[in-house]
Each structure stands twice: as C-alpha cells, then as structure tokens.
Amino acid sequence: MHELTREQARRIAVRAQLLAAERPAGIVETIDALTVVNIEPTAAIAPSADLILWSRLGWPYQPADLVRLVEEDRAVFEWGGFYRTMADLPLLRPEMAVRPQSREAREWLTANAVFRAEILERLRADGPLRPAEIPDTAQVSWRSTGWTNNRNTLQMLEMLVLRGEVAIAGRDSAGRLFDIAERVYPPDAEEIDAADAARERAERRLTSLGISRAKGLAQPIEPIDVGTVGEEAVVEGVAGTWRVDPHAVAELDAFAGRTALLSPFDRLVFDRRRLEEIFEYEYLLEMYKPAAKRRWGYFALPILHGDRFVGKLDAKADRKAGVLAVHAIHEDVPFDLETAAAVNREIRDLATWLGLETRGVPEA
Template identity: 55%
Template sequence: MPAVQLGREEARRIAIRAQRLDAERPDDLVGLVERLTFLQLDPTAAIAPSADLIAWSRIGSTYRPTQLQQAIEVDHTLWEHKAQDESKSPPIAMVRPISDLGLHLAEMAAGVRFERPRQWLEANESFRQDVLARLRDAGPLLSRDVPDTSTVPWVSTGWTHNQNVTRMLEFLVARGEVATAGRIGRQRTFDLAERVYPAGIETVPLEEARRIRDQRRLTSLGISRPVMVGDAGVTAAVEGSGLEWRVDPDALDQPFTGRTALLSPFDRLIHDRIRAREIFEYEYLLEMYKPAAKRRWGYFALPILHDDRLVGKLDAIADRKAGILRITAIHEDVPFSRAMTADVRREIEALAGWLGLEVAG
C-alpha cells in the first residue's frame, strides 16, 4: 500500500502551493526561482517571454523584466544554464539560482554525455582551445565575434547544421568552461566561466547532487511521477489515477487559499501533460507549431487557473504596435460562473496593465 492516499482536490492543492500559485504571492524574484529551481527561457513573446510571464503570474505587477536582467548580469544571483540531455535539438535554456550552482558543477565537469557531440569535441580540440583563448583575451563576446576554426563541421538536419561556433559555445557552457555573461538585445554574450560565476562555489559530489536535485524538484512540484524525481519524497496514490506518485511530505495537510492566474504555456504546473490529465483532468497542448486551421485554443493560449482547478485557456496576443492586448477567445473547459468570469477578466486587465496595453475583445 502507498504511504499516502490523496484525493484529487488535495493533490491539486499540493501542486498549486508548491508552484507558488496560491493566494500567498511571493515578492522576491530570486527567492521565487530558488523555490521553482528554474525559469525556462523561451524567445516567443506573443504576450511576453516565458520567464517574465511565469514570474508575473506569481509575483504580480510589481515584477519587472529588468529585475531578471539585473539578477543575471549584475548581481549574479541567477545564472543561465542549458540542460545536456538533448544532443540532436537545442537543449532547454533556463535561469537557475546561483545557490544551486554547486549541485550542477560535477555533472558539468563530467563532460557532454552523448557520443556524437563527444566525438565532435575530440575532433575539434584545437577549435576548443581557440575559442577559450579568444574569450580569455577579448571576452565577453557574441558568438558572431568568435572565429570558426573548426576542423570538422557540425552536421545536422536542423537549424544547427554547420553552426560550429554556436555548438562549441553551447558544449563549453554545458561543460562549465564557458558561461553566459549577459545579453545584447536577445543575443547572449559569452565569457570564461571563472569570470562569470562567483568564486568559492563548492562542487557537490555527483550522486549527492542528483539526490538533492531530485528533492528540490519535488519540493517545487509538490507531487510528481517518479520519472521526474526519482526516490524523493514518499509514495502516494491519487484518487482516480492508476499511476504511482511521489509527494513531498512537508506539503501535506497545509492550508490552502486559491486565486485566479493566467499561466505561461511553459508553466511547470502544466508542463507534464500526464500529470495535468491525471490530477487536474486538464488537457493542454501548445499549438504555435500547428497550422492555424488545426488549432483548438490558439497560437499561444494561456492556461487559466481558478482556485484549485485549471478551468480553460485564454487565446490572446499582445499587439504592441496598436497598444492592445487582443483577446480572441476565452475557452471554458467548465462553465464559468459570474464570479469566475469576473475574476478572469480582472486578471486579463492586470496582465494588460503590466504589459502597458489596453484590452481589446
């Protein structure tokens, strides 16, 4: 028998509290990222970049994107990182708290794990040394300012084909030799990691780091499938679900007050489609890669959270030239009461105000 039996309502509330989407809003960006473990970076700005939209949905309209830039580039309380888990397509870019850097250094130092990138790096050792020397002499630099002296080009069927400097920089970031130093517009600048990361960060041994990261991830999710968090927490069963779950025991039996929130399509509350279906009975798919005629909810539809339920999707786009937040549709997964409708409209107005736009539609 599982250690914990949960009703769907309690499972939902655990997940919402863990993601700081209940009524008790956080007021500090770095503290929020420490709780969430990361903010995903995505350049799509149909409404706002994902990292900013995720921070706004928690903190509210006192959050400003300049706070994220300040934390990364000036205060160095946050750092940019890309997962090593994707060898054929661009890995996920994210911002993590600098307090977690030591949990990643051992894995970074172990090098790129996939055979093809590893062979490419070995074949381009002189290129690697050239890149490091160029950064040492003139960094931080944009990728376009780093000469391509590769011996063997990077071969791909995707956009990375022959993008040799970009691939080398990405792999060196993954290995902890190079780091993102800042941005000029949307383009990253790179420098030697030793000049970007604070001195004195201790490397946590690999297996211990993985265990701590699993626990940190579960704390941020509240409840998760084991594939996401390993053996962290305790085993749980959720009413109506035949799957095995892991739950953070510290998240059990806590008070809950909900609120209404508009979420990024990349929000961690809905990122695991299986969890969203099993716990929230919610279906969602980001449709910006679909032809317009095949979209059900919209190009960049925002999931709508109300109290402890995911209740719909907002199809909207920020038309900055016209100065409006254009509302195409509000898709109701469940019939909205008058109170729900009013709460959703208030949140739309708050989003528009934060963006400096007027609501249209």
C-alpha cells in the first residue's frame, strides 16, 4: 500500500500526462504515452487535439503534421472520438467485435442488412466519402430523441466504424471522410484475446494517468478507471483507495514542473471527481451555458503551474483580426509575480503558435 500526499499524487498525474518540464519528442510518441487524444472540433482557440498536443510538444507541433500521420502515414487513427496510435488497433479489435452494445442498435443493424451492404459496396467502389455523398436507402429509420433521429447514413457509418468494418480516412473542412477499413487499417494486425487486450488497455491507461480509481463513472467509449492493475494507494486527506503506477512512484523525485494551458477536454481534467479530490480544483466547461450564467467563459482553458491548477484563461482566437483576445485570467488564488509572468509567457507562446498577436495580456 502506497501512502501518498496530495502533492505526490498531483505530481504523479502531471508527469504521467507529459506536462512536467521534460517534453516528449514527437506526435506519435505523445499519443502513444497518452493512449488517447480527444477530438473536439470546437475551435474557440484551436481544436482540442491541437491544443492537447501543443501543450505537450510546444512550438514544434503543427496541425499539418498530425494530418499527415493520419491520412498518409497511417501511424495514427481515429476511433470513438479519440486519436490513437495504430499500434493500439489490436487492443481494440475485441471491443469492435462486440459493438454495438445496445439491443436497440443491434436490432436496427440487423433490420438494415441490405442498407449496410450497400454502404460498404459504395465505399469500396468510390471511397473515401462524406455521409452526404452516400444515399440513404435504410429499410428502417433510426429513431432518437436527439440530433441523430432519421440520420440513417451517418448512424450506420458510426456503427460500422465502431465495429471496425469502416474507418475514418481523414477530415476536411466539411467533416469526416469514411472508407472501408482495409484501406485504412493494416491487414496484418495482431489478434489478441479479449481478456488480455482489456488488461493491457487498463495497464496503458494507468501509465498514462499515473493514479486512478479502480472503479469510476462509466464512459461510453474510453474508461477513466483501471480495475486491478497497478498497486494500491491512499492519498492523504482523500477518502478511499486508488491504483497507482509503481514506476511513477519510484520516479517522484524526478518531478520538475512547468506552466501549461490545457484544453477543456484534456485527460488531466476530464475526470472531474479526481480533479477535485487530488488537485482541489473546480472546473466546468461552460460553452453549453447561457452567457449570463458563465463564471469563467465560453471555452476557458485550465491553467496548470507546476503541480497545481491556479486559474482559468478566458480567451478567443479572432483570426479575422489576427489576435488572441484575452477576456480574463481568472486566478483561483492570487498569482505571485513568478506565476503571473509564467502564465503571461505561456499565453504569448500560444498566440505565437497560432500566428496571432495577443490582446489583453499585461506586458512582461
């Protein structure tokens, strides 16, 4: 049983997420270590995947390099709303084999066997294609109370991607391009037993998180808990037990922090319960709230300084005006001079990477 202070738990989590002083070498190495990079196209500042990778790699990262790795090199692929390295494909195959998981979706897929075959044939002949380029010939319409209601072609494509029969070949300004899986995924992917794959995924997840609960809130695609892998730990001042990566515990003395601006969809802040328990940090993405009810802003970025979250950045990239407009820097605790200078430098670095001038940032 490891007995950790909150500071030690924070440092394990920050270092595991590649947000300590030592930066990773490249995009593939970064995604491999993180296991997943969230894909959220909202670009108030930049798409989430780009922010996540920039916060790790710094100025050498360019979005065009990620596009090349996805669309040409096929070293990275998209599945379940995340970018992943192609090396992880064998670990996902057992899960693909049991998708879709809901009875309603399985019955709809069976009822539309002809529609499914027609889509696969159309992609084989003409792919990659956008959903709008594929005729809707569904025998039974998809019924939903949400935005997917009667969007049969897109719903079928989504299911076939989850099943590994179709793959996302790339993206353009109009959205995703779909193709048959064999033109995107390697043909010789290793076959792994379902139990072994699940355990390896949990081990990789723990390595990327550093510390996690054995059981957490269920997630539709990518879990935030790790089961029995790793070793047991308690964190001072926090109820319950945790699972921790023993290698991360052994390397605690090597921690050196830095300042980082994170995407609201970053895995370090994604588990809000862990965020509050270990970092004692409150965060909520407010872009779905009416403007009058927002405390921190439409797309406020969590501000990490060392092993603590110290505030939120309310900013927007105004590309037409050529500026990164800073509306507010919310300080959870008053910044000292060193913290303020470090945060301002990071904001300017973000603007430089975006090719914008800063507006609203105090001069150094």
